[in-house]
Structures are given as structure tokens and as C-alpha cells.
Amino acid sequence: MPSVTQAVEDYLKAIWRLSHEGGERVSVGDIASELKVSAPSVTSMVRKLKTMRLLNYERYGGVTLTPRGRKIALEIVRHHRLWELYLYMRLGVPLELVDGEAERLEHVLSDDMEELLTRNLGDPTHDPHGDPIPSKTGALAPVEGIALGQLETGTHAIVARVSDRNPEKLRYLVSLGLLPGARIEVEEKAPFRGPLTVRIGGRRHVVGADLANLVIVRGAPAASRSKGARLGPGVPPRSGKPRGKRR
């Protein structure tokens, strides 16, 4: 009987993320901090979601998503990441702002619009932070790679993903040029979780361990020419025609 409101969508998405994509059990307290609401609010919502058969829940026992709940969560994640990419590529919204904007837009995306967005972006697979975009059917590519902080001195790599949980930190990472597609080399790594000296596009930067662990990298594909270079915003701000005529 109850309907899928914006609050319901945000809860399901939060639980999906906290359970590391839908598997593990999630505690009431974690949901509360993730969504910045009180624990009683979570208990009450979680009981409602149970009656809607969107998650499994026993008192004092944490929650897991049902297939139906996961389906809705993935749909919202898809909306979120499509909007992020669109805003970044086509409207030139700064990377550290796209998450906040998408947080509201994700609840406002009709099927028609989703289709148009998808086509306009050429069936994209990843959002501008490097997170995979769930397919319409709910398939989700795995996030491959390891944390920058794990790399040894001398390693070359390409940034695959940057966490967007903290806009401040993301802003700083962006200012270093440490974003998806960037080629990097670890010039030095101090021991005991020490900072890394990283070469990024000509410049050298020292990056603390905490920050370095927000960045996921994958091995550089030999020293060939830039293949995986994710393009920045393609916004020639008032160019009439969106390039490719879709077939």
C-alpha cells in the first residue's frame, strides 16, 4: 500500500551502499548516520519497508535488501550516476558538485528522460567519479583496481575511481588533477601509512595516506598512448548540436 517516495528511495540506496552493493547485513545505526537521521526514524522506516517487502528485518537484527528492494536501489543509483555524468559532460558542473545535484535529480527522472539521457551520452558505463552505472536491467560492472595508498614506489597507474563521499576532499583531489583517467607515477612512498609523492601530469604532489585511499587505480596499460583518458566536460557551452547523430 505505501508508495515508493523519495525517502524510501534514499533509504534503499543508502542500505545498498552500506551493504557493499546489496549483500551484507546493515545496522540501524549505520543507516542513521549515513542519512543523518535519528535511530528511531530508521527503525520506523525499516519496519515500513519490511511490510513493503523491500527488505528483510528482525528486531535487533539488522537489515538486508530483498530482490525487489535491490532493484529499486539500483534504479536510483542508475539515475544518480546518469545525472552525474550528464551534468559533468554536458553542462560543465564541477566534479565536486555533481553528487549533490544528482542527489535531488535522481528522484526526478522519467523513463522517457532516462532513455534520452542515456542516448545522449552514448550508453555510458561509468559516472565521472569512475563508478559503474547499473544497466537498465540491474547489471553492475565490478569496481576493479586498488587504492592508491597501496602502491609501491615506482609504480605507474591510471586513476580509475575517486570517492565522492566528501566534497571538500574531492575538490582538493580535483585540484591535484587526481581524477579518473589521469596517469600517475608513485615516486616515493613513506613507510607506516606515510604520505606518497606522486607525479601527476607533469607535476609532483605529496598526498597523505587518508586521501590516497580515496583514489582507486589500475595498472597502466604498457606505456602506450593515452587510451583510457576519460574526457573532461565536453561543453562548448552553447554549441547547437550535440555531436553524434544517434542512429
Next chain:
Amino acid sequence: MPSVTQAVEDYLKAIWRLSHEGGERVSVGDIASELKVSAPSVTSMVRKLKTMRLLNYERYGGVTLTPRGRKIALEIVRHHRLWELYLYMRLGVPLELVDGEAERLEHVLSDDMEELLTRNLGDPTHDPHGDPIPSKTGALAPVEGIALGQLETGTHAIVARVSDRNPEKLRYLVSLGLLPGARIEVEEKAPFRGPLTVRIGGRRHVVGADLANLVIVRGAPAASRSKGARLGPGVPPRSGKPRGKRR
């Protein structure tokens, strides 16, 4: 103390429209039908808006917007029309669908995004139906022109505006090519609110009086070169024209 929620925004926008852009008094009943809610809902909302000093209201006396209320209404109208134009021009959303989409998106547009949208569209002055877009400061160009139904036989004109109140009718008008920028000629007008025979881009159509009054036209600027031709979507959305291909 109460805040400007989505409901508040929709009420203010409705009142603004019903009062013909903010002047005349509006009755509770009219607001109720416009928003498709019950009269008691309106009474209660209107009392709240009064405490927020967004409108003037006395029991049994109808309402008018205060300057603060009008300011918010215009901001939402601006959002609405910017989104409409953006969706139409850049994403290829069919004209008869943009209003519905914008109805939700209008509540989700940060200042940053509004700025980007505006720039991307080149400081537009009119939405795709031909309605003026309020400026950031609240200035609004007047709607000039007369209803198509008023024209006499033999008149040439250019469509300035098409009402979007009814998606079905709009869809039909679009199929006739009767949209902003179109050059037309009234070939014949039957008396007593009779239908018009109109030449639109090569083709001849018969348009009933009711429909004809949804279309506002202005005089054709001599028979010079097409100046006012409002461009269609910059997106060749997989077909030439936004021929709505509903599922």
C-alpha cells in the same frame, strides 16, 4: 518559520498564473481546480502562506500575492521555462512532454545549475511554447500578439505562442506544425466562431475555433527572410522531427 516546500512553490505559481501574472484576486475554488486539490486544502495552505507573508488573504475574500510571494512564483516560473527549453533544445524531449517533466524539475534547480543552464542556452528569452522566461530579477516580457482565431481571411502571421495547458491538444497542434516560429496564412475563416483553413508550411489544415484560440500569433514582418524562425531541438533525436513515438 515554515519553509518554502514544493507544495508552497506550486501554490504560488498557480496563484500567479490565475491572477494573470500577479495582479488580480484569485478565488479559493480556482486554486483548488488548478492544482486538483480540495477547497479545504487550499484554505489551509492559504492561511499558512499568509503567515509567511507571501500573500494577502481575508476570509471569504480571495488572495493576491505579496511582492515576496510574486518573487518566489517568478523564480519557479523561470526554473520551469528554463528546464522546458533545455529539455526541448538539448535533449530532444517532445514539445508536448516538456511541461510535465519541468513540473518536477522546476523544484530542483540550484543557483549554480540555473546559471549553467542559462549560459548553455545563451540567455534565452522564451520557452519552447513561446512564453517569456522571467529574468533573474523578475522582469517578464509581455506576451504580444492575438489569438489565431481572431484573424481575418487572408492574413499572414507567425506563431508566437502555443498554450501548453493540454498535452493532447498541444500534441495535435505540433503535428500540424503549428508551433512558435511557424509562418501561416489564414486562407478562410468560417463565420460564427467557425473553423479556420490555415496554410502552414506548404500544407493546408482546417483548425477548429477552440484550438485556434490556443495559438497566439503576431504579424509577419513584411515578407522578408525568416528571422523569427525558432529553431527546433538541436538534437536529431533519432528521427527528424519530434514525432512522438509513445511506447
Next chain:
DNA sequence: CTAAAAAGTTAGCCATATCTAATTCTGCGT
């Protein structure tokens, strides 16, 4: 093994926004 601490739940409120049914105004027609 047991007693705090931490986590979670229940109880009771509040705010927002709607509705139906009952009541009260207002303004019009006779």
C-alpha cells in the same frame, strides 16, 4: 559472569499536506 556501555526500540510529539463531512458566509434572484 556480570555490570556497564552501546545499540535499538517504543512511546509520544510535531510538522506538512491532504481528504470528507458538517457548518457558515455571501451574494443573487425573486
Next chain:
DNA sequence: ACGCAGAATTAGATATGGCTAACTTTTTAG
């Protein structure tokens, strides 16, 4: 001038989602 029909308001209820304070269960540490 008055009564009545229609418009508007009041009364009372429902649904959603959030909060604090108080209580209960589980977990952890000594």
C-alpha cells in the same frame, strides 16, 4: 428584504517522515 445555492471555512481524520526521552536488549570489558 430574504431565502437559498454555491463558495468557503471549520472540524476532524489520515498518511508520511522526522524528533526526543525513556526503556529494553545486546554486546563488551573487567
